[in-house]
Amino acid sequence: MYLVLLGPPGAGKGTQATALSRDYGLAHISTGDMLRSAVRDGTQLGKEARDYMDRGALVPDELVTAMMRERLQRDDAKKGFILDGFPRNVAQAEQLDAILEELDQPLELVVNLQVPEAELIRRMTGRRVCPGCGESYHLVFNPPKSLGICDQCGEDLIQRDDDKEATVRARLEVYGRENAPLVDYYNATGLLVNVDGRGTVDQVYERIRGEVK
Ligand code: AP5
Helix, strand or coil, X not given: CEEEEECCCCCCHHHHHHHHXXXXXXXXXXXXXXXXXXXXXXXXXXXXXXXXXXXXXXXXHHHHHHHHHHHHCCHHHHCCEEEECCCCXXXXXXXXXXXXXXXXXXXXXXXXXXXXXXXHHHHHHCEEECCCCXXXXXXXXXXXXXXXXXXXXXXXXXXXXXXXXXXXXXXXXXXXXXXXXXHHHHHHHCCEEEEEXXXXXXXXXHHHHXXXX
């Protein structure tokens, strides 16, 4: 299964992609996680991406698509993948089509998660993440078993730098600008399904599973 998960910042893409990847044996490929890891490791890509991410802006398309071209060629992606956070605009979607055509792995499904803005802000400002394994929690909606500690690996949880409210608003503005043309692009392919992203994590998961044949 070759699947793309679209949706605004905080919609639950990472949460749902983690569960889908576990249950369907898909590679979970998150451009946000890859870029944060590059920033942490101080690579050239990380140095170039950092300022954009801190401002809530998109990292330039050529950097992100080069990173994805390399990632999609790895063995685990050949067996099936779920893309979380890529593509973000029509230029990236066109690049993705070109890469997948070379690999002979055409997309099969694009799930567009829909969540109202007030709920997105609640989800993002309450999010805590594990810097060790990347697991994501929420102070109220999805708390860890012990306060501030990752259930999976025991590390102290942190707040993402770009989850402060001012940056959250900048990210939502970028999304508002780029998303409609991207949805039109995928609507034209017949692959797009809209999924209601409100409700509990399990409720949303069941809705997505209903679309995965
Ligand atoms: P990225 O990491 O991709 O961030 P995002 O798209 O803004 O998405 P988030 O990770 O914030 O949210 P999510 O939808 O995964 O929600 P989650 O499951 O965590 O990108 C970060 C930055 O990197 C970008 O701003 C940009 O600079 C750069 N970047 C990344 N990709 C790029 C690209 N392709 N091109 C250019 N630049 C790129 O859930 C959020 C919270 O809500 C969690 O706390 C979770 O526990 C909770 N939650 C989830 N589901 C529910 C539910 N149903 N009910 C209640 N709470 C819930």
